[in-house]
Amino acid sequence: MKKTPLWRVAALAVSLSVALPMAAHAHRAWMLPSATVLSGNEPWVTVDAAVSNDLFYFEHNALRLDGLAIIAPDGSAAAAENKSTGKYRSTFDVKLTQKGTYKLTMVNDGLSASYKVGTENKRWRGSAETFAKEVPADAKDLNVSRNQSRMEVFVSSGKPSDTVLKPTGAGLELVPITHPNDLFAGDTSNFRFLLDGKPAADIEVTVIPGGIRYRDQLGEIKVKTDKDGKFSVKWPTPGMYWMSANNGGPQMGQGANRAPQAVGTLAKPIRRVSYTATLEVLQP
Numbered sequence: 001m002k003k004t005p006l007w008r009v010a011a012l013a014v015s016l017s018v019a020l021p022m023a024a025h026a027h028r029a030w031m032l033p034s035a036t037v038l039s040g041n042e043p044w045v046t047v048d049a050a051v052s053n054d055l056f057y058f059e060h061n062a063l064r065l066d067g068l069a070i071i072a073p074d075g076s077a078a079a080a081e082n083k084s085t086g087k088y089r090s091t092f093d094v095k096l097t098q099k100g101t102y103k104l105t106m107v108n109d110g111l112s113a114s115y116k117v118g119t120e121n122k123r124w125r126g127s128a129e130t131f132a133k134e135v136p137a138d139a140k141d142l143n144v145s146r147n148q149s150r151m152e153v154f155v156s157s158g159k160p161s162d163t164v165l166k167p168t169g170a171g172l173e174l175v176p177i178t179h180p181n182d183l184f185a186g187d188t189s190n191f192r193f194l195l196d197g198k199p200a201a202d203i204e205v206t207v208i209p210g211g212i213r214y215r216d217q218l219g220e221i222k223v224k225t226d227k228d229g230k231f232s233v234k235w236p237t238p239g240m241y242w243m244s245a246n247n248g249g250p251q252m253g254q255g256a257n258r259a260p261q262a263v264g265t266l267a268k269p270i271r272r273v274s275y276t277a278t279l280e281v282l283q284p
Contacts, residue, residue, distance in 0.1 A: 029063055029276065030242055031104060031153045032056050036280040037181050038157050042097050045155050047104060050089040054213035055242050058088035065090050067108055071164045073100025073157075100161030101181060104153040109171070111146055111269060115139035131266055146269040148172070152277045156181040169197035172245065172273040177230070183281045185238040192229045193245060195273065199229035203245050207233055210240040235281040246274035 034046040048056075049063035062085045070078040080092040096102060113124045113135055124135055135142075148171040154164070160181045167173045178189035193200040207221040223231045235241070264270035 027051050027053060027060060028055060028242065028244070029151065030055065030278055031063070031106075031151060032240065032278055033104070033153050033155055033280075036153070036155050037160075037282070038096060038155070042095060043157055045094050045096065046091060047094065047153065048089050048091055052088075055208060056210040056240060057213050060088065062086055062088055062090045063106075065092060065106075067106045068092070069105050069107070070094055071103040071105070073098045073102060073161045073163055075163050078102065094155070096155065096157035099158040101154055101156045101164055101179075103164035104155065106149075106151040107171070108147070108149045111144060111266075113142060113144045115142040128266070142263075142265070144264040144266050144269040146264075146271050148271070148273045150275050152275075154180040154277075154279075167194050167197060169194075171196065172200060172203075172247065172275045174243075174245075174275060174277060175229075180277070180279055183235060183279060184284045185235050185281055186284060188232050188234045190230065190232050193225050193231070193275070194229055195247070199225075199227065200247075201225055201227045201229060203229070203247065205231055205233075205243065205245045208242045208244075209237065210242065238281050238283045241279045241281060242276065243279055244274070244276045247272065 029051045030049070032048045032050075036045075038045065048058070049065065050058050050061065051063055052058060052060045065080070065083055065085065068080055070080055072078040078094065078097075080094055083092040084090065094102065094104065110125060110127055111131060113131070115122050115124070115135065117136060117139060122139070124131075126134060131144075150171055150173065152174065160179045162179070165176055165179075167175055173194050175192040175194055176189075177191055183189050193203050193205070195203075203225040205223050205225065207223075209219050212218055221233060223233065225231045262270050
């Protein structure tokens with residue numbers, strides 16, 4: 001039997017990788033709870049957290065837990081236990097000592113900048129407090145962005161409650177109309193996005209079912225918020241879903257249609273806001 005030369009195998013692999021859709025190579029950050037609806041006396045939930053190409057599959061980097069906060073059903077702060085960070089994932093446990101809905105969240109709000117020192121291109125990340133200390137006052141071609149992100153998971157012990165669903169008024173936030181722990185396959189659920197406490201109109205929302213590693217189609221659902229920030233999702237099958245939304249950032253364009261790049265300053269940075277959540281859809 002004639003063997004195929006290795007260079008042909010390599011060339012075929014390259015051509016196949018080029019042919020794959022770009023979405024298949026996107027890095028997505030997520031938290032994955034062991035369950036979202038629990039019963040019994042003070043149950044536990046274990047959460048994995050990672051950044052990966054394939055949703056809910058560990059193959060890129062662990063998600064750092066520095067900004068993790070857990071809000072109990074009565075609005076008080078709860079503790080994450082047994083926190084650990086490995087190569088591909090972080091994990092932690094939460095003991096649900098109260099009845100009702102908990103919110104597990106990671107909120108980040110920081111600055112990034114690009115600039116030149118002489119002929120050398122530089123990049124920086126930090127806070128407004130450290131900007132003046134770390135970025136030269138005479139930096140050339142300075143462009144500053146403010147990046148606000150919010151990642152959430154909702155977990156209920158017993159009957160779901162709504163205290164943790166109240167918005168804070170900062171950044172892009174999901175305000176569920178249908179409770180996030182009351183989602184069922186075949187049903188249509190309703191949600192609303194707010195930006196700084198006001199309706200976030202015309203925001204594109206992407207919903208992707210887990211398990212994309214084992215299918216050749218992403219299976220994403222795309223919708224846009226209306227003038228009141230509202231949108232609906234009909235769940236095709238039970239399982240874990242990843243929801244994401246953002247304000248799109250500056251519109252760059254390509255080639256002759258390329259728009260001038262927006263330039264941000266420390267006083268008025270380019271603002272990028274994003275939101276992600278993991279939602280569990282149950283069998284009716």
